[in-house]
Amino acid sequence: MSTVEISEPSEGVKVVTLSRPEAANALNTAMGEELLALWQELARDASVRAAVLTGAGRFFCAGADLKERDGMSDQQWSEQHVMFEAMIRAQLACPFPIIAAVNGAAMGGGCEMALACDFAWASSAARLGLPEVGLGIIPGLGGTQYVVRAAGERRAAELLMSGLPIDAAQALEFGLVNRVTPPDELMAQVLERARVIAGKAPLSVRALKKVVRGGAALPLDEAMDLELAQYNRLFKTQDRREGVAAFNQKRTAVFRGE
DSSP states (O other), X not given: OXXXXXXXXXXXXXXXXXXXXGGTTXXXXXXXXXXXXXXXXXXXXXXXXXXXXXXXXTEXXXXXXXXXXXXXXXXXXXXXXXXXXXXXXXXXHOSSOEEEEEOSEEETHHHHHHHTSSXXXXXXXXXXXXXXXXXXXXXXXXXXXXXXXXXXXXXXXXXXHHOOOEEHHHHHHHTSOSEEEOGGGHXXXXXXXXXXXXXXXXXXXXXXXXXXXXXXXXXXXXXXXXXXXXXHHHTTXXXXXXXXXXHHTTSOOOOOOO
């Protein structure tokens, strides 16, 4: 891949790095295609227990590459965006948790990729924004819906309609990120949290992702039914037996996803 790097700093933890630092990691066609293929590949890999999405250099992602888009026909723009839609849906469909490590500016589509993660931590130097209204469009990769769900309707309206970025402290206040760290501590702290998650029962973690994501859009009684269906499936697994045995034997559980 020419625009995305992948590494595995510890067992079961993948780091996906947007790597166009010379272009502020802007999302171009090549990056979209590579991310689409990568998320689809990782989703099929049962050994992946958690992933971290971050950017190379000083930026997380500046959003869609407007230099590439300059002069595009309406048809070309539409075709590219259809591919970007497939990319973000492939990210959302990954069965394992994805954590955004927002190391710098995350704008437009970059902000949407961060918000599409299961949760996000940010460097104190980070800024987040959805400036599409100033370009004659609106967010098209789920940004309006992520912000409403995280920050509430009134805060979302101000953020989206002004198009102005917010700093990491305000993103934390709005619920767009979970924690803010010093810039030089961000990746170490996020990787430690990813390792903690990777050490838990993988079938349970994947079930939690389904229940949290799916239940948020359901009435309470239906969401509880969704939770119960996953609970009833999990208590019959070997990992549940291992977890209880390890607790009683005062040892670390060895989960196999079975």
